[in-house]
Amino acid sequence: MxxxxxxxxxxxxxxxxxxxxxxxxxxxxxxxxxVGTWRAESVSxxxxxxxxxxxxxxxxxxxxxxxxxxxxxxxxxxxxxxITWSLTSDGFKTKGDTKLTFKxxxxxxxxxxxxxxxxxxxxx
Numbered sequence: 001m002x003x004x005x006x007x008x009x010x011x012x013x014x015x016x017x018x019x020x021x022x023x024x025x026x027x028x029x030x031x032x033x034x035v036g037t038w039r040a041e042s043v044s045x046x047x048x049x050x051x052x053x054x055x056x057x058x059x060x061x062x063x064x065x066x067x068x069x070x071x072x073x074x075x076x077x078x079x080x081x082x083i084t085w086s087l088t089s090d091g092f093k094t095k096g097d098t099k100l101t102f103k104x105x106x107x108x109x110x111x112x113x114x115x116x117x118x119x120x121x122x123x124x
Contacts, residue, residue: 030063
C-alpha cells in the first residue's frame, strides 16, 4: 500500500509539472480564510487511504493571489512551483506551475488529480 501511494504521488507530481503555465496574481485575497500554509496530511486512491508523513506536499497561499506549491522527495530535495490562485464557489483553484482545484469541506481542503485525493490541513 505504501509503495502504491508513493508511486501515485510521484506520478501526480510529474503530471502537475507537465501542465505548467505562467501567470501572476491580480486579486486582493488578503481577507480569504485560505491565506496561509497548508500541508497534505492524507491521500486516498481506489478506496484505500493513508497518512502522508514528512510534509510531502505544502501549499502556501498569499493574500495577493500568488503562492507556492512545494513537494519534498524521500531524499529531502524540494521542488518549488510558483502558482496563482483564485476563489471558486466551493473553495479555490490554482494556476501556474501546479493546476489543481481545491474543495473546502468546512475544516480541511481536498484536491483530486487523476483519481488521487489529497487532504490538506492548515499549518499553524
